[in-house]
Amino acid sequence: MDRPIAAVVLAGGTGTRLYPATRGDRPKQFLSFGDEQSMLEATVERAGFADRVYVLTRPSFAADVEELVPSATVLTEPAPKDTGPALAYAAHRVREELGPCAMLALPSDHRITGEFEPTARRACRVATDTERLVTIGVEPDRPATGYGYIEPGPDRDEFYEVTSFTEKPDRETAERYRKRGYYWNSGTFAWTPDAFLDAAGDTELEPLVDALDGGDPQRGFEAVPSISVDYAVLESAPNVAVVPAEYGWDDLGSWDALARVLEPDDDGNVTLGESLTLDASNNVIATDGHVSAVGVEDLVIASFDDRTLVVDKDDAQRVREVVDQLRTDGTF
Amino acid sequence: MDRPIAAVVLAGGTGTRLYPATRGDRPKQFLSFGDEQSMLEATVERAGFADRVYVLTRPSFAADVEELVPSATVLTEPAPKDTGPALAYAAHRVREELGPCAMLALPSDHRITGEFEPTARRACRVATDTERLVTIGVEPDRPATGYGYIEPGPDRDEFYEVTSFTEKPDRETAERYRKRGYYWNSGTFAWTPDAFLDAAGDTELEPLVDALDGGDPQRGFEAVPSISVDYAVLESAPNVAVVPAEYGWDDLGSWDALARVLEPDDDGNVTLGESLTLDASNNVIATDGHVSAVGVEDLVIASFDDRTLVVDKDDAQRVREVVDQLRTDGTF
Incomplete structure (x- = not known):
């Protein structure tokens, strides 16, 4: 058919x-x-x-x-x-x-x-x-x-x-x-x-x-x-x-997924956008500006426009809760 | 005299x-x-x-x-x-x-x-x-x-x-x-x-x-x-x-100094600007936009204009190294 x-x-x-x-x-x-x-x-x-x-x-x-x-x-x-x-x-x-x-x-x-x-x-x-x-x-x-x-x-x-x-x-x-x-x-x-x-x-x-x-x-x-x-x-x-x-x-469903689709650097950091890392490892960094990370590990750092999010990689799903709160405040 | x-x-x-x-x-x-x-x-x-x-x-x-x-x-x-x-x-x-x-x-x-x-x-x-x-x-x-x-x-x-x-x-x-x-x-x-x-x-x-x-x-x-x-x-x-x-x-010489001059919230977070914290404690947050922090502790998170810095509080002095590098790159 x-x-x-x-x-x-x-x-x-x-x-x-x-x-x-x-x-x-x-x-x-x-x-x-x-x-x-x-x-x-x-x-x-x-x-x-x-x-x-x-x-x-x-x-x-x-x-x-x-x-x-x-x-x-x-x-x-x-x-x-x-x-x-x-x-x-x-x-x-x-x-x-x-x-x-x-x-x-x-x-x-x-x-x-x-x-x-x-x-x-x-x-x-x-x-x-x-x-x-x-x-x-x-x-x-x-x-x-x-x-x-x-x-x-x-x-x-x-x-x-x-x-x-x-x-x-x-x-x-x-x-x-x-x-x-x-x-x-x-x-x-x-x-x-x-x-x-x-x-x-x-x-x-x-x-x-x-x-x-x-x-x-x-x-x-x-x-x-x-x-x-x-x-x-x-x-x-x-x-x-x-x-x-x-x-x-x-599905690139949450920030930790970036670690699956982008190539990590020697310290295991994955970056979308511009960044500078010093003794920082296994972080996921995403920005339309510029992010510097010093001495931190296993974080998601996402910064776009005037908003920044820093979350432990294991808590990447909890970004939903952040958005729920922002919606309540009328600022999402 | x-x-x-x-x-x-x-x-x-x-x-x-x-x-x-x-x-x-x-x-x-x-x-x-x-x-x-x-x-x-x-x-x-x-x-x-x-x-x-x-x-x-x-x-x-x-x-x-x-x-x-x-x-x-x-x-x-x-x-x-x-x-x-x-x-x-x-x-x-x-x-x-x-x-x-x-x-x-x-x-x-x-x-x-x-x-x-x-x-x-x-x-x-x-x-x-x-x-x-x-x-x-x-x-x-x-x-x-x-x-x-x-x-x-x-x-x-x-x-x-x-x-x-x-x-x-x-x-x-x-x-x-x-x-x-x-x-x-x-x-x-x-x-x-x-x-x-x-x-x-x-x-x-x-x-x-x-x-x-x-x-x-x-x-x-x-x-x-x-x-x-x-x-x-x-x-x-x-x-x-x-x-x-x-x-x-x-002297408010480095970001960790904000913890001395501002009043902390119940979780020990000190904030200059707007923020939302979930299970985050003892962080110093400073921004001219909005910062969300989830499940993280003892960090400095500073975000101004299109730049963001995340640094372990103990490493707050090392921001100097970040700036040195940015100066070398002509982007400070």
Whole structure:
């Protein structure tokens, strides 16, 4: 079955754990992190093999998105309610415009190395051939505790059936999963709009799916909670498949991730931007200005515009708490 | 003997250990560090009881000095060569203009609390009455290793004779000095121009003193090394007196000093500017923007303009090395 492919790039989030590079009006996908292109541009380019590329974003980012990626069609979501509602909305819009198709959903703020297209095409093929919901799985290279894990079931040649999902395990469990051949749930999906909306109709997203059919997306968004597509749909759906990624992947989710994607100096310091270090080791430094570090180790030092963050590398996830507080104060 | 008092405020330095608040074009004395006035303004105001107030600075700072303290007479030194040559030059200029007088020399970047005038007047009186070189001594409240110590000799009622000077002792020696009643050499002096130039004429500064008499200060500065007045003159002069300070004093010489002059929060963090701390303790934070600190302790985090410095509190003196490197790179 050879249906058109609609790539839907999700660009409505902010990537708060990369504060202060990210700010309320400057989300992660607009940043480049050492590359020539912004992550959004790279994502749209990577999806260029699709028959049509959509970017789904929030209204306040739409103008910037149009400027950055003029080749893409911009969709704006009625409200920011995480990936569950967003993808139901996108599926409905895409089906309206293209009819039967494969919808490839991909985050706009992940770093991919190697060839994305072969894996993505295979995921779309599985989605259209089997009407399954397909997630692209990444082989873990460490016992990360911040990701969702996929337990693969029977091998169906082009894919594995999915036996179960587990969110954010502890380190020991993550290590066991890795040894058993589990995959990370990378947030890149393929399905037909029909299959996805059918599955979503049996979940908390039902009021939204009904409202979309009734032509009132705004009311639909008001009727559902903020919820990820994993929690809302994939973890409960019976017909989920995983296609292993044949490319390199990093979500660059928090500052400590820079240590994975950049080359360290002789003291183990990783730097994005300009820095000077004296007897400082194993730090992650990122700045659009200039950072000096003396006699310190295992820190993240991030300084952008007039904002600076210093956090122990082990606490990199806690940047979220900083942003929560700044949001409360109205200064994010 | 009631001679006029000429206050000479030394404002030619940069205060490099407070980088990045200080920069090549923004020396410490122009900054306020939480007070309403800049340190230079406060110093000139403090010296206001003098019959005339001079500010000695380098040509590149002269316009800013004139703007900040229009009531003072600006002198520009022919070359930046530390306090020895600077004070010889100032003594000569002041004598030319005022004739016999007491010259009160004071740094422009120290923080004084309490009454400065009584001690300063007493120092001037001792200087004119005895023709001694007078230094104002501060009673140590800790075994600081970064200062010069003064061993007081016989008590002459208004002053002590000085038995010896010691520069930058180790901690143990500093502790012993403190117990024995030594004073810190605060860099605030009083003398008559005649007495000072006579004493300087017997030192490495002789070529400068001669050249000043010959009307060629430029050549005089070229003929002498960069040298502090302590090394050049006071430590070898036979007629030095110390007058104990009856005011509070801090040189705010490096970032860790902020912990002495600002009130800490419940976690022992001291902040100048805006900050947010989570499980962070005993840090010194200074910024003209906003700093977030998570899970870190005993750090100095200073962020101004596009520059950020993170240094272990114990290494606060090493900021000098950072600045040396930046100067080499032409980016200070």
